[in-house]
Amino acid sequence: MTSTYSLRAASPAKTRVDAVVVGVVSGDKGPHLCTAGADVAEAYGRKLRPLLSTLGVKGKAGEVAKVPTNGTINSPLLVLVGLGADESDTAAVRRAAGVAARSIPNAASVALALPASTPEEAAAVLTGHRLGAYTYDRYKSAKPEAGDPGTVVVLSAEARRNEMEEAFSAAQVLADAVIATRDWVNTPPADLTPPAFAEAVAEAHGALTKGRGAPEVAIEVFDHEQLAEMDCGGILSVGDSSDAPARLVRLEWAPADAVGHVALVGKGITFDSGGLSIKPSSSMTGMKGDMAGAAAVVQATFAIARLGLPVRVTTYAPMAENMVSGTATRPGDVVTIRGGRTVEIANTDAEGRMILADAMVLAAEDEPDVLVDIATLTGHLQLALGDRVGAVLGSDDVVADVIAAGRVGGEAHWPMPIPEEMAERITSSKVADLLQHDWVRWGGGLYAAAFLREFTAGLPWAHLDIAGKEINSGGAYGHVVPGATGFGVATLVEFVRRFVESRSEV
Ligand code: BES
Ligand code: ZN
Numbered sequence: 001m002t003s004t005y006s007l008r009a010a011s012p013a014k015t016r017v018d019a020v021v022v023g024v025v026s027g028d029k030g031p032h033l034c035t036a037g038a039d040v041a042e043a044y045g046r047k048l049r050p051l052l053s054t055l056g057v058k059g060k061a062g063e064v065a066k067v068p069t070n071g072t073i074n075s076p077l078l079v080l081v082g083l084g085a086d087e088s089d090t091a092a093v094r095r096a097a098g099v100a101a102r103s104i105p106n107a108a109s110v111a112l113a114l115p116a117s118t119p120e121e122a123a124a125v126l127t128g129h130r131l132g133a134y135t136y137d138r139y140k141s142a143k144p145e146a147g148d149p150g151t152v153v154v155l156s157a158e159a160r161r162n163e164m165e166e167a168f169s170a171a172q173v174l175a176d177a178v179i180a181t182r183d184w185v186n187t188p189p190a191d192l193t194p195p196a197f198a199e200a201v202a203e204a205h206g207a208l209t210k211g212r213g214a215p216e217v218a219i220e221v222f223d224h225e226q227l228a229e230m231d232c233g234g235i236l237s238v239g240d241s242s243d244a245p246a247r248l249v250r251l252e253w254a255p256a257d258a259v260g261h262v263a264l265v266g267k268g269i270t271f272d273s274g275g276l277s278i279k280p281s282s283s284m285t286g287m288k289g290d291m292a293g294a295a296a297v298v299q300a301t302f303a304i305a306r307l308g309l310p311v312r313v314t315t316y317a318p319m320a321e322n323m324v325s326g327t328a329t330r331p332g333d334v335v336t337i338r339g340g341r342t343v344e345i346a347n348t349d350a351e352g353r354m355i356l357a358d359a360m361v362l363a364a365e366d367e368p369d370v371l372v373d374i375a376t377l378t379g380h381l382q383l384a385l386g387d388r389v390g391a392v393l394g395s396d397d398v399v400a401d402v403i404a405a406g407r408v409g410g411e412a413h414w415p416m417p418i419p420e421e422m423a424e425r426i427t428s429s430k431v432a433d434l435l436q437h438d439w440v441r442w443g444g445g446l447y448a449a450a451f452l453r454e455f456t457a458g459l460p461w462a463h464l465d466i467a468g469k470e471i472n473s474g475g476a477y478g479h480v481v482p483g484a485t486g487f488g489v490a491t492l493v494e495f496v497r498r499f500v501e502s503r504s505e506v
């Protein structure tokens with residue numbers, strides 16, 4: 001069921017919908033309704049405090065309580081969601097909207113009285129609700145009843161301001177991109193082989209660019225033969241292990257008023273068995289998500305184009321399946337990356353850096369101002385930072401910009417170093433220019449980043465290692481549901497938006 005969303009300046013007490021959602025703040029003097037729910041608090045008057053107390057509502061994040069209103073307000077159901085201590089915390093607003101979405105999945109009409117007085121907050125309510133309501137049921141025989149599309153009204157006293165509507169529709173674009181990313185990452189790997197993935201991107205591109213006034217994004221899809229002609233030995237060294245051949249998708253958004261040029265590269269391993277250096281079974285679960293970086297850069301690019309951001313974006317999504325076969329790359333093989341650098345393969349499970357190397361060389365050839373790559377690259381950095389915080393490595397200022405962008409987008413990233421000794425380790429091959437992997441267990445995520453740096457042509461660069469962040473293998477929290485998360489899309493779009501802003505100031 002796809003809902004329609006609108007932004008309106010209306011009273012939550014007077015609005016007539018199936019359910020009204022109101023945020024609860026955990027104040028020093030006990031919980032209270034957020035400012036947006038003031039007239040609901042007024043309607044309940046003195047009855048509110050004892051009601052909250054009986055319900056055990058404290059205003060903590062993640063908390064939710066449903067109350068039949070019996071005519072106290074115009075809607076029959078009141079849903080209270082916790083916001084935590086600070087009602088101006090946009091991330092908490094986004095999470096609460098997500099919790100609210102899941103608590104009343106069958107309401108045909110909902111009004112949200114959550115903090116939404118600034119454009120950022122209104123955007124957070126919208127994305128939080130849409131992403132929190134996300135489900136993936138393509139392969140379920142019993143699908144939820146396809147009733148009439150629901151309506152969701154985001155209440156805001158500032159609804160009539162232009163910037164509010166603008167932020168609201170920009171948030172729709174972002175939510176679309178995250179949802180499309182989740183759909184791709186959730187797709188079973190047999191149905192999203194490299195050719196199928198490239199085809200899905202081409203189809204989405206077709207829909208995006210169709211019709212008058214649609215954004216003009218260029219797309220190129222390179223197949224096995226073309227990749228061979230382009231000397232993309234890294235992509236082919238992985239892709240040739242599979243019956244499903246490799247692809248490389250290149251997108252370009254180049255508006256006439258571009259203030260600069262950003263290159264995006266995303267890892268698109270549609271399934272990672274480890275190759276001949278095969279993974280243990282338990283590590284292979286979830287490896288359909290190893291294309292999450294590619295999905296994120298593609299959807300971020302489409303979102304940037306839809307938003308009409310005045311910046312040139314060139315995006316590379318190398319796609320390959322890492323399988324076990326008679327044509328698989330062996331440890332000990334030497335592979336030549338585009339541009340001529342040779343790499344000694346030590347572990348065929350370190351396949352991400354091989355496909356990224358070619359793609360980054362290509363990206364650098366376009367001479368962008370900054371290069372950002374995103375990849376489910378190493379379990380090492382998942383072990384270090386867990387499954388909700390991404391690692392960022394590379395040029396200090398770009399790393400800082402990524403972290404700041406993530407904060408706005410509601411995604412956490414943490415800086416990790418590329419220590420000097422890594423340069424020695426990656427060049428320690430006795431037969432080739434670079435050693436792909438050295439079997440030293442320590443700092444494997446930093447080694448991988450040092451390896452990738454070799455292919456950046458010295459450009460300002462950030463590498464986002466999002467291993468473990470692409471799929472939520474636990475329960476739902478906030479706007480993040482079980483399964484694919486769409487991690488990285490919000491950060492990339494915000495990163496590019498801020499890049500434009502920084503260039504426009506001078
Ligand atoms: N796709 C994996 C990394 C990964 C791990 C993604 C966990 C998502 C969740 C990657 O290709 C891989 O196998 N990395 C190796 C690197 C090693 C061989 C240097 C790893 O993590 O062990
Ligand atoms: Zn992988």
Ligand code: MN
Nearest residue numbers: 272349350351
């Ligand atoms: Mn691997």
